[in-house]
Amino acid sequence: MRSVAEPTLQVTDLRTHFFTRAGLVRAVDGVSFTVGRGEIVGIVGESGSGKSVTGFSIMGLIDSPGRVVGGRIAFRGKDLVALAEEDMRKLRGNRISMIFQDANTALNPVIRVDTQLIEAVRAHRGVSVDEARGIAIEGLKLVGIPAPEKRMKSYPHEFSGGMRQRLAIALAFVNQPDLIIADEPTTALDVSIQAQILHETQKLCRERGTSLVWITHDLTVVAGLADHICVMYAGRLVESGPVDDILDNPQHPYTCGLIGSIPSVNSRKKRLFQIPGTAPPLLALKEDCAFRERCPRASKTCAKAPPESKLGPRRMVRCFHPGSDGDDRHPAPAGRRAGTLPQ
């Protein structure tokens, strides 16, 4: 039975590790978040923070040497981690679909677009090729690809980058899934095209009540569109909460830094603030807080990994010294206690 209140997706303490020759990579290490029906959740984090691995874990597409080693991924109440491969296959591309980070490499270069669309429909619905073709053409119209009947006969390389991205979106929507995981294209696409595509995807999701997880490295992209934001750093969520709360009242120094580096929010009041340093390599992660080297508030306490602190029903921060102080460029006093807010 599916109750109205039941979220579309509930990820609890997800851990996905890669057992590489060089050592253990904890690409995702204890990530929890919830996506309600028709909700849009943004996962924000810099390169290598584990966003794509989170997405692929939900899809059940983690390959050796990687493995989901712990946690629960409940999709409409059903745990996907425990699901048999054949049952998972029936969900993929059907109830949950994914838009890959790079549409150029995600489409098979030697197979015609119509074949790739039709097979996606027929993998999950018992329709004839002609019916599937009709559904596919409708899908292309939906995402604004001009002359879809004609374009169907093309190969992926005959599309422009933006059109290929639309094609990928059409594929994601074609079976009217309950959940779409969109790994935002980080390369090759024009910023304005990217914004437009995000806007259209969001609109389609709103119209159809589809839940959307939008993965991005840019907080500004999701600031205006998502309902809920998860900030990811070195395989962990460091902060999550409703979008307004995160933007107006960020608690984690990393989130504060991200917001400080948004020009529009900052609008000439201060010099544009950049978070100094780079994320540590995951292989070298120690027991301390992963953000410590870059953190303006770091103290002795931070030699341990900070636990998640719940600030509300769906509001969380993972830091010993949370707070949304305006100026973080001075190190915090060593005696600062966990949970204290500034001012």
Next chain:
Amino acid sequence: MTIFLVRRLMHSIVVLLVMSFVVFAGVFAIGNPVDSLINPESTQEEKERAIEQLGLDRPLLEQYFVFLKNVARGELGTSFVHNRPAIKLILERLPATLELTVAALLFAIVLGVPLGLVAGLNPDTLIGRGILSSSILFFSLPTFWVGLMLIMVFSVDMNWLPTTGRGETVDLWGFKASFLTLDGLRHLALPAVNLGLYPLALMIRLTASGTQETLPQEYIKFARAKGLSPTRIIFLHLLKNIMIPIVTVVGLQFSVLLAFAVVTESIFAWPGMGRLIIDSINLLDRPVIVAYLLVTVIVFLLVNFLVDIVYSTLDPRVRLSGL
């Protein structure tokens, strides 16, 4: 398409011209056929008459132009040894060699691609490793020795298959073909396996490495993300990408096998061009050698042409006019 055809035709003509001159000059340099052709007891006068008759007294370039003029009239010269038109001699034996070559290649593809696929999909299993190791063996065993072993096992010991000749043949468009009769097929089996062992190893390795290169590609992961069945992913998404290098290598192997058929033909007394060309080289029967090489080059060009067409249908990013 037309541009491609015209360009390919011109290209082929140039290749043929260059080839013919190289062959002509090469054979000229090896030695004077007169010494082996004319009875050593014949008088000086008889010798000179023969030389003049064969046109061997004229300079190289002049002989070459006479040859070209004859080629333009469809004349490749008369065999010094057999006293029959060289091209006829070659064309009589070409079908047998082609049949053997095609059979060997088919054997290699039909067996090699599935085996390579199994090895590529299960590289860390006993069966996968076994397939790859045996392919190394097929690479390194000498054709001659394998041929003798095949005869020993399948003909002498078990008495299953015949060892010599083409068996019963059927007329097919004016040529003799073995593969249309059961007896012919039985005769074809051992030579085809013998000649096909090397390309079989090649197909296995090519398919296995192609599979391993293609599997980690994003489009395979995306195909899985669409919820396609593993069968469809392997036999459409994976295989169609692997077919591209395979077709290229099959094209190249065709020409190689055409030449290597000589060994197999000798072991199994297969009446192809192989024996004829060995004898002709020994006797410096220049017209036959030249005719053989030209026919081989033409077959080679034709095969390449077919490969390019197949290639362009397999890989949409390749345009025929760009080739």
